[in-house]
Amino acid sequence: MVIDCVVVGAGPAGLAASSLLSGFGIEHVVLERARPGETWRTQRWDSLHLNNPGFMNTMLGDQDPDTYLTGPEVVRRLEVLASRAPVFTGIDVVGVARLHGRWNLRTSAGQLQARTVVVASGGENIPRVPSLANRLPDRIIQLHAATYRKLPDLPEGAVLVVGSAQSGTQIAEDLLAAGRRVWLATCPVGRASANYRGRETVRWLDEAGFFEHRPEDLPDPRLVRAVPALLAPRGQNMSLQLLSEAGATLTGRLVAVEGETLTFDGSTAANIAYGDRSAANIRSLIDAHIQAHGLDAPAAEPDPAERPIEIDPPRQLHLRAAGIGSVIWCTGYRGAFHWLGDDLTDSLGAPLRQGAASPAPGIWFIGLRWLIRRTSGNFIGFPRDAEVIANDVRSFLTARVARAGI
Structure with missing residues (x-):
């Protein structure tokens, strides 16, 4: 079986991507190595509050525009989003390679082929x-x-x-x-x-x-x-x-x-x-x-x-x-993109990209700082970037059908 799109990661960026892909009618799955919003579950101190008010975090659902959500509240709202998405948990993506014009993903549950991939595994989850x-x-x-x-x-x-x-x-x-x-x-x-x-x-x-x-x-x-x-x-x-x-x-x-x-x-x-x-x-x-x-x-x-x-x-x-x-x-984080391999990353292990798109056809990134705009790395920016990426995925798949008749 070949699926139209695989989203790697069920954090807020991946869930935003899934929501927009669904809105465009694109068949997809979201693969998550642990639980939805895992970083928010395991890498946040107890008293943390978002530093942006509610009007900037509407992807997390209805809230007072002037409220500042706590970490546990964010997790609960991510769980609601995940319940509406085709999320498969406990599946770790360990490699990806081009195969017969598609992308072959090696995972802890076996191999999966996809026409497109959206990488939402996070740019800031390794201390x-x-x-x-x-x-x-x-x-x-x-x-x-x-x-x-x-x-x-x-x-x-x-x-x-x-x-x-x-x-x-x-x-x-x-x-x-x-x-x-x-x-x-x-x-x-x-x-x-x-x-x-x-x-x-x-x-x-x-x-x-x-x-x-x-x-x-x-x-x-x-x-x-x-x-x-x-x-x-x-x-x-x-x-x-x-x-x-x-x-x-x-x-x-x-x-x-x-x-x-x-x-x-x-x-x-x-x-x-x-x-x-x-x-x-x-x-x-x-x-x-x-x-x-x-x-x-x-x-x-x-x-x-x-x-x-x-x-x-x-x-x-x-x-x-x-x-x-x-x-x-409190010295920051980096992302873990080693699973993409040398062809899709630079000498420092960061994704090769132009805007949200990889130079390799059919791969996009979401959730990285300054990916498309200043807010690409936070809740206000995830849905806006996801709309751009979902539209690109749809155009890519449409053009593929027109070229190959598949």
Whole structure:
């Protein structure tokens, strides 16, 4: 049997693809190695909230436009989506190859042939941990953001959080609220004010078309590799300054480990300034949108997350002297695309693609950052990208029938 399309992965991107394929009447199956939304089940800490409000996450079903869903709520909604899709669980795709003009997928349940394939196996589900982790003393409990769950899982004492993007700032904030001493090794991450000129910043940005920016719209193509700007959940402000005021000790980037002694670079002030510049750029974009459309909006107000602070970041830190018993690595993720083989991936193991399409005929990708637009890597973007891909799959299959009469 040859099926028209196989979707690999039943996370939110794969489920969005399945929904649109069904809408186009395309026969397909979704193969999932574990359970639908597995990454959301096993790689999220207990107190996590989405950092985008409900109006940006409509693929997850009806919800208050201003709500910020928790991780378990996301899982429950993904289960509902999966119940409506032709999902087959417990099937791991381990290889794919061209065979007689079709794609032959090798799976843990045998082989399957498909005319087209949509790869939705995720670009961010393998934790990245720097090699410095191997140099930490054995007594230190090390977790990644993917394996950290809740405060009681940590030993007593202070905590070093490495990385100050979305995961690092949320986890650091939770630890501080629980009364833990936190050291935060920072990095350059943009941010956005929660509110500006009378409205939520994300609503201004959505109205201004910010989330629809495509890679070719950027002034510098390298920006697609930048860490996404920090947005705090529940409509709150977040910045390194606010974390410092809450009690976190900020440092620069961790650059060396020698026994109990850690060394940081001198980038703390620059990392704070980077976030402030990003917030200012976003405010300027909103100002330009308001002016261009003659909108009635209150005057700009100071950013509450940008208050000046006095810092004296340490360049070295002795773990035992600081009472640190655990480290949480908030250092990002990568995807696992080895099963695609060398012909479909580059020297770093990333998928070869032009937009969403592979150079190989009949393969598309979904769920990757900046795949088609700025929001390609999150809930607001999955359905929009899925519509493009499902339409391409339909055109491909129609052209195939016209050429070969099959």
